[in-house]
Amino acid sequence: MFSRITSVLLVLALVVAGFWGYREHKEKQALLLKAENQYQRSFHDLSDHMNLLQDELGKSLAVNSKKQLTNSLTESWRLAAEARNDVGALPLSLMPFNKTMEFLNDIGNFSYRVSVMNEGDKPLNEQQWQTLQELYKRSKHLEGQLGELQTAVIKKNLRWMDAELALTQTDKQTDNQIVDGFRAMEKSIRSNKPLQFGPTMEGLKNRNNVQISNLTGNNATPKTAEQKIRTYLGLNADDNVTVKKNGKGDKYPSYSAIVDYANGQQAFLTLTLKGAHITNYMNNRAVDSESLDLDQASRSAVQWLKLHGYEADHVVNVDTYDHVGVYDIVPVQDGARIYSDKVTVKVALDNGKVVGVESEDYVFHHKKRNLPKPKITQQQAAIYVSPKVKVEETHLSLVTDMLGRERLAYEFVGTMDDDTYKIYISALDGDEVGVEKLN
């Protein structure tokens, strides 16, 4: 009797569990399919965009009028950005795909430079034509590979979820067709010779590189670096300093250092190998109260810089969060603010002590410069600012432009409606150097 009830219940439970399991399974399948479809969409979009992109590049080669050229190249610029976006939505971050991304970026930058920034109505010059043709050839090749892969994906029902799985298990050699296809694309782009883009594009690419030759001094030993830190922070003998050389992936050869204070606080620093110049310093002390205001703290920041031999004393920006004041401070030479040599200083608002310095720009750029004399007056430069902008402040300044070149410029700070803009106009030829919207 009892056993019969139990068995009935058991069967019932089994049926319920089975039904539940089946529903769970279906739901999971639906979700997987949804994710898979998103990848598929990005992949097929990428193929489409590449196809259109090489069409447009081809068109721009076929014409000789500036008008059609601008149309085609502006379209290429947009399509290259779209293609980059598509790649960003695919699970390719676990494999080397950077050459392909760089290639797409080059197409975008080049077509933007030539179509939008090119002055006048000139058609392409010989070198630009050569570069464009090479870009066309390579993108056509890439598009061909992508198209083949696309055909295989559709024909054999290849799934991106499998590709993603294959990428996360790289211990063994994968035989996933999608992954192999993308590897092949990257390989063929890698084997290409570097393209000639001209000085503008090279500048754009190298603008974030630093010049080690700008540094003074000889290569420092860890011992010298430690000594430098001890004087910089005014450490006591019982504060411990650990200096370690950074690996070869570094932007510039450098040391990392950790200071363990006797009272348990810690500070972290980075120093250049050449000359042991401190490029950043950060103390991790928690600041939880305020007794100074931002104005008082700014004076202690400037004072601190002076004491430590920095020639920067002009506060250009103030920010605050978590009871610290953060100041962007620049040197002034011949009446011009030298933005290229900016130092950022963080001051704790409880005791006015400096708890952080970021001075990479200063270390790599600061020197006594031979500033050119402005060739146009402030009034002449103001003509290049929109008449809708009400100019409130003007300064002479030295700024680094998009291509990493230092330019002497008039800086107009003005308002339009309720927003504030900063407009840099070259003091030599009235060229617009840059515009910023300020908060």
Added chain:
Amino acid sequence: MSKKWRVLMTAVLMVFALMTLYAPPMNIKSGQDQSVFTTRTLVRGSQGIDVRELQGRLKYNGYYHGKVDGVFGYGTYWAVRRFQYRFGLKIDGVVGSKTRQMLVRATKGYNPYKYGSSPKRTSRSGGGGGGGSTTHTASYAGKNITANDMKLLANAVYGEARGEQYIGQVAIAAVILNRLDNPNFPNTIPGIIFQPGAFTAVADGQIWLTPNAQATKAVNDAIKGWDPSSGAIYYFNPATATSKWIWGRPQIKRIGDHIFCR
């Protein structure tokens, strides 16, 4: 009781209810001029309830048109300068004791509740000082970063490295920002964070944990330019990294559990 009584009682109750509903604002309106002005000097960049009061008062007499948000930005700066110009003060955009006193005198009928400068949040610390980095946006390498992107960054930092020491968290925020200017990565912060396979915290949902104040601070420091990773664009945990490729990247340094590389 008769029906009449019941109707009367309901009416009385309703009047009472209405009165209690309206009472609090009436009480407040009759209150004193509750100044929250502190003695600290306010400059561009200051934040707090005293900045709210400054904005409220400048709005009251027509010098300021923006939002009363407690953040001393450019809008407030120009308003202060216009005020200083009109009242014959030194025009420096800095609110010291002279400007403050003049402003209080010039805005006698000022009511903090009408102009939105009332201290709604009581948790703000130390008499008008501080105030978290809740609403303010920032700019990184000439690009403006919205408050919501900063929150996403804090989420990513917390999800990826909440067990790490502070410097390691700043380094992770810096890696995400370094990718912003790198052609190999998407060029928006959400694009970088949600790139499939880029961050484990995104894949396993830990990014949706509520970040603590320290993660937010790390993001702020990274945006201001501190980069303890020395220009890294990748990092991995050597104990759990399965990808062989990531080991092959040129390494820079190790901070806590993470190796940073290029």
